Amino acid sequence: MKKPCHQNLKKFNTFGIDIYTKNFFRVSNYSDLEYLIDISKNYSKIFVIGGGSNVILSSNIIDALVVKIDILGINIISNDSNHILIDVGAGESWHDIVVFCLSRGWYGLENLALIPGTVGGAPVQNIGAYGLEFSEYCHSVFAWSFKNNCFIEIKAQDCLFSYRESIFKKNNNDYLILSVRLLLDKIWTPRIGYHDIKKQITNCVAKLTPTHVFDVVCSARRSKLPDVKALGNVGSFFKNPILEIPELEYLKLLFPNIVFWNHIPGVSFKISAGWLINICGWKGRIIGPVAVYKKQSLILVNINNANASDVLVLAHAIQEDVCCKTGISLEIEPVIF
Structure with a gap:
């Protein structure tokens, strides 16, 4: 029977965080799935990885059953x-x-x-x-x-x-x-x-x-956008905030050049999170081993073997500053596991 194995997950998450698990299981076909179904009963948590492009792994050792899906066709x-x-x-x-x-x-x-x-x-x-x-x-x-x-x-x-x-x-x-x-x-x-x-x-x-x-x-x-092979990242780190018309009109008084577009026409609008981060002066800034990408403020990049705590320190600093200066709360987009 195929069993979970030890695995470093650095190459399985595009931010390049060095994380380890004792419970890694790869599903390449439906025969593997049969084993997984039986094995999964022994775990209270299951974490599925695809390309690892939208996740921040936050534990030093992941004790959940980590499942890598490789089914093709x-x-x-x-x-x-x-x-x-x-x-x-x-x-x-x-x-x-x-x-x-x-x-x-x-x-x-x-x-x-x-x-x-x-x-x-x-x-x-x-x-x-x-x-x-x-x-x-x-x-x-x-x-x-x-x-x-x-x-x-x-x-x-x-x-x-x-x-x-x-x-x-x-x-x-x-x-x-x-x-x-x-x-x-x-x-x-x-x-x-x-x-x-x-x-x-x-x-x-x-x-x-x-x-x-x-x-x-x-x-x-x-x-x-940076190539994940050159600079570890998870793509857009923050969602574009969605505001209704009265909220947008108020912000336009404070920031006449605010960048926005229709979400639900006549009802709500998306505000560019990147623009908000820019006007608050964060583009290109570095905190420890993590930086705001110099070409796109929505991207946080791994410049020196960062861990999840390093990433979240920068992310939370941006959130607090943007909220203080604009009143808008930015929501983190990737899954934090």
Whole structure:
């Protein structure tokens, strides 16, 4: 029988925190899953790692059962003239799937290019970028329920998706995501309303292609986001705050140049967390072995073997300063485990 083993998790979290566990179990296929189901009964806590791109590991030694999902594969479930439904293994690289789908004329994911992590991590965080969220192309999620001891297919409408939230994030000890079903378009509709994309796509709408949007998104991300292999990070560290109209109007009196965009038109707006951090003077600042990235204030980077305490010292200092100066509370985006 396959058993949990000792494992250093430094290479399994993109911030590069040096953490150790005695209970590491890799699931590469459904035979491994059978062993995991039996083994999991001996643990009160289970922590699932995909690409490790949205987590801060905070214990010196993790005593939970740490499960690494490596299930691969892409299968076509249904296919017609307008849409295709595919089932994708949770261990597949998210960006590689975006590239794969684009190359076959299956559209919709272009704005989510170059987001690090695995397919299984996409629904947990309801990943999003440049005006698009994962939930818009999610058909369902296939998972093992530790709580109910059974396989379960959860339809998108039951995943409780919201801004960087889902049922899987709220109940991270209950589900092991095995695959995700994506309903993609064969007739392309461009999504270029987001300001960063608009700025780069000018006078070319008649010639615009999905590949062009993909290239613009990749260029934009590479220009301001560090490569996790060069500088450990978890991407955006803070959520963009959501404010209703009266709150926004008050802030506009204090900060006429505040950066915001529609969340629910006519009801609420997202405020740029990066802009808030910038005006409070944090871009490029360093505290110990952690820094605010010089090109994008939403990113905290590991510059010298940081641990979770180092990261949270800087994060909390930013939160306190932004709240003091603007009245807005920034919420941490990655999971702290």
